[in-house]
Amino acid sequence: xxxxxxxxxxxxxxxxxxxxxxxxxxxxxxxxxxxxxxxxxxxxxxxxxxxxxxxxxxxxxxxxxxxxxxxxxxxxxxxxxxxxxxxxxxxxxxxxxxxxxxxxxxxxxxxxxxxxxxxxxxxxxxxxxxxxxxxxxxxxxxxxxxxxxxxxxxxxxxxxxxxxxxxxxxxxxxxxxxxxxxxxxxxxxxxxxxxxxxxxxxxxxxxxxxxxxxxxxxxxxxxxxxxxxxxxxxxxxxxxxxxxxxxxxxxxxxxxxxxxxxxxxxxxxxxxxxxxxxxxxxxxxxxxxxxxxxxxxxxxxxxxxxxxxxxxxxxxxxxxxxxxxxxxxxxxxxxxxxxxxxxxxxxxxxxxxxxxxxxxxxxxxxxxxxxxxxxxxxxxxxxxxxxxxxxxxxxxxxxxxxxxxxxxxxxxxxxxxxxxxxxxxxxxxxxxxxxxxxxxxxxxxxxxxxxxxxxxxxxxxxxxxxxxxxxxxxxxxxxxxxxxxxxxxxxxxxxxxxxxxxxxxxxxxxxxxxxxxxxxxxxxxxxxxxxxxxxxxxxxxxxxxxxxxxxxxxxxxxxxxxxxxxxxxx
Numbered sequence: 062x063x064x065x066x067x068x069x070x071x072x073x074x075x076x077x078x079x080x081x082x083x084x085x086x087x088x089x090x091x092x093x094x095x096x097x098x099x100x101x102x103x104x105x106x107x108x109x110x111x112x113x114x115x116x117x118x119x120x121x122x123x124x125x126x127x128x129x130x131x132x133x134x135x136x137x138x139x140x141x142x143x144x145x146x147x148x149x150x151x152x153x154x155x156x157x158x159x160x161x162x163x164x165x166x167x168x169x170x171x172x173x174x175x176x177x178x179x180x181x182x183x184x185x186x187x188x189x190x191x192x193x194x195x196x197x198x199x200x201x202x203x204x205x206x207x208x209x210x211x212x213x214x215x216x217x218x219x220x221x222x223x224x225x226x227x228x229x230x231x232x233x234x235x236x237x238x239x240x241x242x243x244x245x246x247x248x249x250x251x252x253x254x255x256x257x258x259x260x261x262x263x264x265x266x267x268x269x270x271x272x273x274x275x276x277x278x279x280x281x282x283x284x285x286x287x288x289x290x291x292x293x294x295x296x297x298x299x300x301x302x303x304x305x306x307x308x309x310x311x312x313x314x315x316x317x318x319x320x321x322x323x324x325x326x327x328x329x330x331x332x333x334x335x336x337x338x339x340x341x342x343x344x345x346x347x348x349x350x351x352x353x354x355x356x357x358x359x360x361x362x363x364x365x366x367x368x369x370x371x372x373x374x375x376x377x378x379x380x381x382x383x384x385x386x387x388x389x390x391x392x393x394x395x396x397x398x399x400x401x402x403x404x405x406x407x408x409x410x411x412x413x414x415x416x417x418x419x420x421x422x423x424x425x426x427x428x429x430x431x432x433x434x435x436x437x438x439x440x441x442x443x444x445x446x447x448x449x450x451x452x453x454x455x456x457x458x459x460x461x462x463x464x465x466x467x468x469x470x471x472x473x474x475x476x477x478x479x480x481x482x483x484x485x486x487x488x489x490x491x492x493x494x495x496x497x498x499x500x501x502x503x504x505x506x507x508x509x510x511x512x513x514x515x516x517x518x519x520x521x522x523x524x525x526x527x528x529x530x531x532x533x534x535x536x537x538x539x540x541x542x543x544x545x546x547x548x549x550x551x552x553x554x555x556x557x558x559x560x561x562x563x564x565x566x567x568x569x570x571x572x573x574x575x576x577x578x579x580x581x582x583x584x585x586x587x588x589x590x591x592x593x594x595x596x597x598x599x600x601x602x603x604x605x606x607x608x609x610x611x612x613x614x615x616x617x618x619x620x621x622x623x624x625x626x627x628x629x630x631x
Contacts, residue, residue: 070362075101075326076626077365078348080333080378083180085595085611086369087311087319088223092619093367094324098626101361102319103331105353105370106176109155109183111289111312115302117151125150141166145173145560147184152300155183163515165504170518171560172373178329179312180371181562184300187276187308187428188453189229189609191220191240195439196603199492203438203447206401206495207571209600210581213240219613227309227612228285230429231274239271239434239605245279247272251423253415253456253483254431260544261433268436268540270454273429276309276609288314297426308428330354332511333370335382336391336591337362344590344631345391351511364631365590365622368568369615372596373402373501376567377516380503392587395575402499402520403565403602406450406491407556409530411537413546414459415483422458422479430455433487435604437532446528450491451604452537456483485546488554489533492604494525495566520558563607568597583618590631594618 076098079089086102093100108114122129129150136143139159148156157174164172175181194213201208217240224243232247250258250272258270277293278285285291290306290313299308306313319325330353337347337360347362368375376399382391390398430453437449459481466474493499499521503514534551541549558564571577574586583598585591594615596607625631 073360074362075099076363077101077367078103078361078363079367079369080348081180081369081371081374081595082178082311082316082327083175083369083371083595084182084185084311084608085615086180086367087182087315088612088615089367089369089594089619090319090325091315092616093365093623094319094322096619096623097324098365098623099324100319100326101363102316102325102327103333103348103350103361104178104180104327104329105332106178106329108327108329109177109179109302109312111306111317112304115304116154118298118301118304120151141171142173145171147173147300151298152184155300155302162509163507165507165515165517167517167519168521169557170520171557172518172564173559173562174371178316178327179310182310183302183312185562185608186606187299188606189224189227189274189276190432190434190605191242192216192603192605192610193238193240195238196601196605199448199603200601203442205447206601207569207573207576210570210572215581216610216613216617219617220609223609223612223616226284227276227314228278228282228290229274229276229609230279232272234269234271236269236271236434238436238439242274244274245282248275248279248427248429250431251456252418252421253485254454256415256418257454257456257485257540257544258431261540264543265540268433270431270433273432273453275429277428278307288318290314293428295426295428297428299428332513333378334358334511334513335378336366338382338384338386338391338588340384340386345588351513353511356511365626366592367615367619367622368591368593368597369595372564372567372599373516375593375595375597376501377503377513379568381513387587392578392585392591394587395577397569397576398578399502399567400497400500401495401566401569402501403495403599404493404520404558405561405563405602405604406493406522406526406529407488407561408522408526408553409450409489409491409533410486410552410554411534411541411549412484412486412552413541413549415456415485415546417545418483419480435492444528444532446525446532447494448492448529449604450489450529450533452487452489452533454485454487456485458483485541487537489530490561490604490606491526491529491533492602493522495569495601496523501567518559522558563596563602565596565599565602565607568593569600570598571600582621583614584622589625592618592622
């Protein structure tokens with residue numbers, strides 16, 4: 062019997078454990094296995110294999126029973142997630158419904174989750190921008206939140222490293238507030254977006270309209286062919302899963318690469334309950350896992366643990382990992398675990414029309430639009446709010462009027478090139494300050510189906526956010542007016558926290574163990590063999606889409622962790 066127990070423990074022991082298979086988890090798996098470590102990769106959801114497990118990828122609109130919409134009964138059962146743009150019939154199989162993993166909204170929160178191998182890397186909007194030193198230095202400059210323990214020079218080589226592998230299309234714009242990367246050929250602005258870009262450059266010296274930077278293969282290089290991927294087909298059906306591998310996801314890229322090493326063991330249906338802390342050794346020795354189907358608990362062991370369950374689930378795991386050493390949650394000597402949650406402000410939208418370019422149109426589709434990098438409070442404080450906002454911009458041709466058409470007349474109207482003008486829209490993405498009051502915690506009584514306490518969300522906007530929205534309205538209305546646009550309208554999208562998929566913080570990086578959880582290597586101050594490189598590690602949110610930064614931080618942290626592992630320091 063003793064030999065049996067020893068053999069069982071040996072079978073459950075690895076060099077490293079990665080919790081989660083989303084964007085950061087996939088990168089952790091790739092880097093750890095590629096560097097020679099036997100790695101267990103845990104995913105709470107089902108397996109999704111590239112190409113074969115994308116059931117809606119090639120379907121036509123009329124092949125969906127509800128023509129792409131979701132039945133009212135299901136929407137009513139998922140009030141938090143059903144308002145999200147991704148909650149549609151073609152993607153419903155990749156989306157967690159509220160009742161499948163309930164949580165408590167002390168304040169409105171739209172927690173969008175993807176519980177399957179690949180996580181939300183199958184669903185993300187693929188916009189990929191680097192941070193600059195203006196972003197890393199923001200907290201130190203205005204004194205709000207703690208200073209980042211790294212600067213742009215620390216992460217720049219790792220941005221280049223992950224960009225080459227993932228494939229990012231973009232233009233080298235030479236902007237100090239949005240550093241250039243290792244780009245594939247850029248997509249193109251249409252004529253009205255070019256007009257807007259030219260007029261903004263003519264009227265302003267502090268802002269530039271550029272083509273967006275996106276993780277779609279505008280041109281596949283050999284490294285992408287080696288992954289089994291090929292050029293983006295511009296179908297713009299990315300969130301269904303791309304059988305061509307035209308956009309970056311864990312399923313099409315990092316996980317197959319890790320599997321090829323022979324060093325990865327992938328276990329889906331594995332809900333991580335908590336981390337195991339050894340009081341004598343003073344470090345983590347593994348994780349407790351609940352089988353998603355049988356509810357049976359099993360322990361797995363490793364010398365290195367990477368927590369990549371997504372920001373809030375990583376917070377949940379650490380909060381639930383209590384011991385004599387860590388009575389308030391794993392590694393929580395500072396008391397900041399679950400606090401200083403950040404997200405992005407998507408409340409503002411400005412639209413307009415352009416009475417021109419009647420004889421021009423565009424062909425095909427594009428996985429991105431135009432982009433305005435942050436221009437407010439970049440080098441100095443100049444407004445009555447802290448930090449700033451970026452914006453995504455897209456122009457499209459107005460269609461021919463069809464209100465009074467039907468039958469053959471309607472067909473002809475739809476088939477005839479429009480002589481109408483254009484519409485344009487700008488959507489803000491504002492930096493929300495990470496405040497102590499914005500927090501998550503475990504419910505004292507309610508538990509989920511796996512015996513884990515439910516998460517309580519207490520996250521909201523504040524006066525700084527609404528001042529930012531007001532400024533966005535004013536600035537874009539002025540820019541559109543100066544550029545010759547008409548019928549300018551502002552709108553509050555009412556998007557609540559979480560709806561933007563960019564939840565961050567709670568396990569923040571910092572120089573001081575008294576005010577942060579992680580050091581400059583994403584390594585836990587209080588437990589050196591635990592690393593967190595998903596959104597939970599973020600100290601502030603900046604105005605860029607965060608996924609590229611997660612990738613770079615993960616590759617950088619693994620490089621450090623493996624070196625420490627081989628030295629025997631972990």
